[in-house]
Amino acid sequence: MIGEVLAHYRIVRKLGGGGMGVVYEAEDLKLGRRVALKFIPDNLAHDPKTLQRFLREARAASALNHPNICTIYEVEEHDSRPFIVMEMLEGESLKQRMHGQPLPLDEVLEVGIQVADALGAAHDKGIVHRDIKPANIYLSPRGQAKILDFGLAKLSPTQQAFSPDGSSGSSVEDSLTAEGVVPGTAVYMSPEQVRGEELDARSDLFSFGVVLYEL
Numbered sequence: 001m002i003g004e005v006l007a008h009y010r011i012v013r014k015l016g017g018g019g020m021g022v023v024y025e026a027e028d029l030k031l032g033r034r035v036a037l038k039f040i041p042d043n044l045a046h047d048p049k050t051l052q053r054f055l056r057e058a059r060a061a062s063a064l065n066h067p068n069i070c071t072i073y074e075v076e077e078h079d080s081r082p083f084i085v086m087e088m089l090e091g092e093s094l095k096q097r098m099h100g101q102p103l104p105l106d107e108v109l110e111v112g113i114q115v116a117d118a119l120g121a122a123h124d125k126g127i128v129h130r131d132i133k134p135a136n137i138y139l140s141p142r143g144q145a146k147i148l149d150f151g152l153a154k155l156s157p158t159q160q161a162f163s164p165d166g167s168s169g170s171s172v173e174d175s176l177t178a179e180g181v182v183p184g185t186a187v188y189m190s191p192e193q194v195r196g197e198e199l200d201a202r203s204d205l206f207s208f209g210v211v212l213y214e215l
Contacts, residue, residue: 131185
């Protein structure tokens with residue numbers, strides 16, 4: 001895809017990828033800025049549940065306007081393949097920053113305050129992230145923290161109203177989770193998340209506490 005133009009974005013390079021998405025750096029030809037484009041992996045591009053999770057991520061993150069949450073600009077489509085356009089971040093993930101070693105206390109406090117404020121903003125909107133971990137927290141060269149990846153976010157019934165079939169409530173949440181599969185990253189999960197029970201904001205705070213302990 002390098003060099004291709006999708007909508008008004010020219011693909012510059014691949015930044016990385018995982019089970020839920022592939023991310024590229026691109027140039028916004030209209031505004032002359034660098035952005036990040038996130039695509040569904042090819043092997044899941046036609047899976048309805050994956051598409052709904054993908055759109056849910058865009059919906060959840062775009063509902064939040066906070067300096068410590070990665071900004072979503074828009075959702076575009078190319079050849080029937082949707083992609084999320086988001087701000088291009090410079091720096092490294094908190095996981096990379098640690099390199100398996102504890103951080104100085106003043107840095108832990110600075111990052112912790114920023115992430116706690118961002119989580120507070122998300123929870124005020126009825127959004128539970130469900131996958132808080134060092135790999136999903138980005139740090140700029142100036143020390144600004146940004147929460148990424150709302151692909152596993154659990155929305156309140158109001159937020160779930162965007163579902164393509166018009167449904168809301170727990171039925172949407174259930175339909176997006178494979179039977180017997182607990183979404184999240186095991187070592188950072190709250191006990192209730194591991195047990196597959198109903199979650200609220202406190203589950204994110206448990207995961208955040210694990211991150212702070214690791215820092």
